[in-house]
Every structure is written in structure tokens, then in C-alpha cells.
Amino acid sequence: MKIIIADDHAVVRSGFMHLINFQEDMKVIATAADGREAYTLVAKYKPDILLLDLSMPPGESGLITTGRIKEDIPETKIIILTMYAEEEYLFNVLKSGASGYVLKKAPDEELIKAIRTVYEGGTYIDPTMATSLVREFVHHNIASETDPFQTLSKRELEVLPLAAKGYGNKEIAEMLFISVKTVEAHKSKIMEKLHLKNRPELVEYALKKKLLNF
Structure with a gap:
């Protein structure tokens, strides 16, 4: 092997x-x-x-x-x-x-x-x-139908913790090898899907989901 x-x-x-x-x-x-x-x-x-x-x-x-x-x-x-x-x-x-x-x-x-x-x-x-x-x-299985976290795409799951950690759009784009506009679109979708209004709420959500522990 x-x-x-x-x-x-x-x-x-x-x-x-x-x-x-x-x-x-x-x-x-x-x-x-x-x-x-x-x-x-x-x-x-x-x-x-x-x-x-x-x-x-x-x-x-x-x-x-x-x-x-x-x-x-x-x-x-x-x-x-x-x-x-x-x-x-x-x-x-x-x-x-x-x-x-x-x-x-x-x-x-x-x-x-x-x-x-x-x-x-x-x-x-x-x-x-x-x-x-x-x-x-x-x-x-019980929560999947009501938990909006389950609706996030793989790329959105990559962007979310980076945004919550405070990285700028340009930094995230460089890390994930995507464009700044794509990062902005993903962040907008994340906020919409999770019903979040601002970055403090995003950070609080990321902490709750244990996405900042890595």
C-alpha cells in the first residue's frame, strides 16, 4: 500500500x-x-x-x-x-x-x-x-430538512470559515484560486441561505458550528 x-x-x-x-x-x-x-x-x-x-x-x-x-x-x-x-x-x-x-x-x-x-x-x-x-x-436526518447549513455548497463551506476569520475577498480568492467576484457571490449566497445580516452574526454562526477551531 x-x-x-x-x-x-x-x-x-x-x-x-x-x-x-x-x-x-x-x-x-x-x-x-x-x-x-x-x-x-x-x-x-x-x-x-x-x-x-x-x-x-x-x-x-x-x-x-x-x-x-x-x-x-x-x-x-x-x-x-x-x-x-x-x-x-x-x-x-x-x-x-x-x-x-x-x-x-x-x-x-x-x-x-x-x-x-x-x-x-x-x-x-x-x-x-x-x-x-x-x-x-x-x-x-431529523434536522437536515430544517437546517440551512445543509444547503451550503462545498465552495460555500470553504468560504464561510475564511470570511468569519476576517480574511478579505482578495485573500480568500487567492487561497481558493477563484476570482474576487466569485468570492463576493459566495458570501452573498451564504448570508442569504443562513439568514445572516452582518459579519458579527457570521462569526457567531461559525463559532456555533465549530468552523473556526481548525
Whole structure:
């Protein structure tokens, strides 16, 4: 199995690489320090598995990177590595296209099991999060018809946290490789769909949805 590791801490990348390369059927072919570098390496090498950290400040979050990769390089399966044992993170990650969710505090054998499961076409959720997944799935199905958040497009989900963090239209356009006018259009749509009137309300909404924690 060809694997790429993306994490903003060098010591973490080194530790995971040592563990994985010790397995006879696995090999780490590259490592990345942020989401954009991970995307570039995945596009270049087409690995079987990408182990992706959810939070890599100040770079692109793992959630956004997951969506980009699944749209452009769907053959690469993604396992999220994170310290966040929270339901909303888990659900949003799976919605973005990830095939696995493993907590960094999990035993080594748990990560290896996750890689093999995902490689064979399955989905792997950290055992401690299984109950949360079922609960969140049920809640999501009940709320999806009334929650305007579910109507946001993938691009709007990328623009929303950046706008809430205070980035200007030009900065957001450069980050997402789109035009300033497109950014303005997305922001207008976001405000309309979420029934928000100004930026303070946008920030408050983003905080409530835990979109600023990455």
C-alpha cells in the first residue's frame, strides 16, 4: 500500500512513518506539512491512502483538503487523524468524503487496522466514536430538512470559515484560486441561505458550528 502522511508536526509524521514502514505491506512514499502540500503530493503520486491531520494551522484545514481531493483524485482514500473526539467533526469529515476517522491517542494497532480496512474498501471509525456517529446520523436526518447549513455548497463551506476569520475577498480568492467576484457571490449566497445580516452574526454562526477551531 502506498501511503502519504500529512501533519503539521514533524515528530508526528516521523512517528507514523516509522510505524507504517515497519509493516511488510505498507510504505510511506511522501509526507506533507499542510493541506495544500498534501493535495499536491496526492495529485502527483496517487497514493492508495492519505493519512490527514484535521487541524494544520495556519494552512488549509483537513476538512477542506478532504473535499478537494475526493472531488479531483477520488481513487485515493482518506483517513483523518485527529485529537478531536467530537461528533460534529466526525460527521462533517465523513460527509466530505473521508473513509476513516482515527484519534491520535489510539493504540498503534488501531491505526494499522484502520489503514487495512479502508484499503479493502471499508470505512473505519475510532471505536470510541461509534456511538457518537449513530447519534449524530439520526440527529442529522431529523434536522437536515430544517437546517440551512445543509444547503451550503462545498465552495460555500470553504468560504464561510475564511470570511468569519476576517480574511478579505482578495485573500480568500487567492487561497481558493477563484476570482474576487466569485468570492463576493459566495458570501452573498451564504448570508442569504443562513439568514445572516452582518459579519458579527457570521462569526457567531461559525463559532456555533465549530468552523473556526481548525
